[in-house]
Amino acid sequence: MEILIFWDAAAPPGFQLPVSRELSNIMDMDVKVLENPLVLNGYTGSRRQTDARVVLDGLDVYKRRLSVAEPVLLVISEDLFMVGAEFLFGLARPSTGSAVVSSSRLDNSYYGRRRDDDDLLDRLCKEGAHELGHLFGLDHCREPDCIMHNPLTLDDLDRKRRDFCPQCRERLDAGVAGDV
Ligand SMILES: [Zn+2]
Ligand SMILES: [Zn+2]
Numbered sequence: 001m002e003i004l005i006f007w008d009a010a011a012p013p014g015f016q017l018p019v020s021r022e023l024s025n026i027m028d029m030d031v032k033v034l035e036n037p038l039v040l041n042g043y044t045g046s047r048r049q050t051d052a053r054v055v056l057d058g059l060d061v062y063k064r065r066l067s068v069a070e071p072v073l074l075v076i077s078e079d080l081f082m083v084g085a086e087f088l089f090g091l092a093r094p095s096t097g098s099a100v101v102s103s104s105r106l107d108n109s110y111y112g113r114r115r116d117d118d119d120l121l122d123r124l125c126k127e128g129a130h131e132l133g134h135l136f137g138l139d140h141c142r143e144p145d146c147i148m149h150n151p152l153t154l155d156d157l158d159r160k161r162r163d164f165c166p167q168c169r170e171r172l173d174a175g176v177a178g179d180v
Contacts, residue, residue: 001029001176003132004068006036006059008076012103015121019075022125026147026162027132029176038062040076050078052091052100059098071097071135073128079104089127089151092134099131105154119158126160127151133164137175141168 003023007016016033024031042054059074080088080102090101106123109115129147141148144156146165151157164172 002070003027003029003031004070004072005031005033005128006038006072006074007033008036008040008074010077011036011075012077012107012120012124015117015124018121019124019128022121022162023073023128023132026125026129026164027172036074036076038074040078043078044081047081048079049081049087050076050102052080052082052088052102055080055100056091056093056096056098059100060093060096063096063098069097071132072099073132073135074098074100075103075124075128076100077103089157090131092131094135094137097135099135101127101131106157111154122162123154123157125162126157129162129164133168133172136172138164138168138171141165143167 005020020031020033038058040055041058042051044051059072082088092099104110107120126147133148138148140150143149143165144159145161146168147160148168149160
């Protein structure tokens with residue numbers, strides 16, 4: 001099973017390869033990174049944010065049209081929300097194998113802190129692996145340091161390890177095996 005990453009032109013440059021390599025390690029799957037071929041819809045002027053569901057709708061249409069069967073993780077820089085959520089680090093739609101991650105609130109500069117490439121890389125990997133975990137059938141996990149723990153804040157995200165807890169790992173392996 002191969003995972004595709006669509007890296008948007010406005011997403012942090014230079015992180016494509018380290019993120020795809022690390023995601024390949026965490027997921028134990030092949031990962032291919034491509035330039036994002038989609039035009040992003042869903043910008044909502046009144047909130048100055050982008051509707052994550054509309055972004056995933058666009059990704060789903062693209063995947064159907066080009067018969068893309070692989071799970072796709074889209075990485076963008078636009079700040080995401082959805083109805084009922086003030087903001088989102090990312091969103092996954094397991095039924096279609098589509099997921100999106102925003103770098104906006106993963107970057108120290110959003111919080112007025114000094115920019116740090118290692119922090120940003122770490123968070124992109126954790127958030128990316130989290131959404132991919134959903135695509136492979138995993139739900140949220142109560143272990144605070146597991147990738148599948150639901151991070152409500154940046155500190156929650158930073159507290160996690162870059163790995164699945166043994167239980168989630170077992171489910172992931174079983175889910176992927178059942179997929180083949
Ligand atoms: Zn989640
Ligand atoms: Zn877990």
